[in-house]
Amino acid sequence: MTAPRTGASRLLPALAGAGAAQVALAGARSLTGRPAGAPWRRTNYAGRPVTLLGGPALALSATATAVLGAPTGTRAAAAVVGTVSGLVGGYDDLAGARPEQARDKGLAGHLRALRAGRVSAGAVKVAGIGAAAAVAALLTRDRGRGAGALVDGVLTTGLVAGTANLLNLLDLRPGRAAKVGAIAAATALGGPAGGLVSGPLGATLAVLPSDLGERVMLGDCGANALGSLLGLRLAAMPHRGARATALAVITGLTLASEKVSFTRVIEATPGLRELDRLGRLPT
Known part of the structure; x- marks a missing residue:
């Protein structure tokens, strides 16, 4: 009887996530052509008009259904990281588009801005996600104390913040x-x-056709919220070594992104190239 119950516990939040995302996307479509939707309009890499309102649609549906499906001890942490990451990501989507923020991209750009006495929208986002990740570490900590508890807290904070950032880089x-x-x-x-x-999976699959069809973009809001929830799931892995390995990989990829173009690597790698193009509109 365990397997059917487990299957149902995964299926219901996934269906709820998909349904919530469809409702949120309908709301995004209704706003796109109105004045309220203007700040979210962008031109994508191919020169096509899109809206970043796909991000709030995903962030809301993924976060709500993550809380629905999460174990009891993780629900508050899921609510915190999904909500905060979505909010500060949305702030970066809007404020980061201002002309004076154009140079403040990537870790190097945020650091340059700070040295110049400016706080970039990206820096606000990084601080917000980092703080939410630290709160999640406190909310999910075991009763143990000492060095082990400190290491676990650092791993949780790093995995949540790092995965949120890495997914956004993609x-x-x-x-x-x-x-x-x-x-x-x-x-x-x-x-x-x-x-x-399971809920975020359903929400993501529901948003994916609109994303591939170049009607919406996830932007920082959607990618950061989804990434933070995935990071929280990584932090729930029982073995500390596995969590440390995951954090090392995420950190390595993030640092590599400052020097290496993920797009170039994907385009040069058979298998990854075809998966990346699957379902996309021709350029």
Whole structure:
């Protein structure tokens, strides 16, 4: 009887996530052509008009259904990281588009701005996600104390913040971040904490066609919220070594992104190239 109950506990939040995302996307479509939707309009890499309102649609639906499906001890943390990451990501989507923020991109750009006495929108986002990740570490900590508890807190904070940032770095082509997020969520459905990502998986799959069709973009709001929830699921892995390895990989990829173009690597790698292009409109 365990397997059917487990299957149902994963299916219901996934369906709820998909349904919530469809409702949120309908609201985004209704706003796109109105004055309220103007700040969210962008031109994508191919010169096509899109809206960043896909991000709030995903952030809201993924966060709400992550809380629905998460284990009891993780629900508050899921609400915090999904909500805060979505909010500060949305702030960066809007404030970061201002002309004076154009140079403040990437870690190097945020640091340059701080040295010049300016606080970039990206720096606000990094601080907000970092703070939310630290709160999540406190909310999910065991009763233990000492060095082990400190290490676990650092790992949780790093995994939540790092995964949020890494998924956002992938949001450079239609569907790329959503595909990676969906694959990551699908592979993490097992175990006691798997319900945490079942709702976000359904929400991401529901948003993916609009993303691939270049009608919406996830932007910082959607990618950061989804990434933070995936990071929280990684932090729930029982073995400390596995969590440390995951954080090392995420950190390495993030640092590499400052020097290496993910798009160039993907385009040069058979298999990754075809997966990245799957379902996308021709350029």
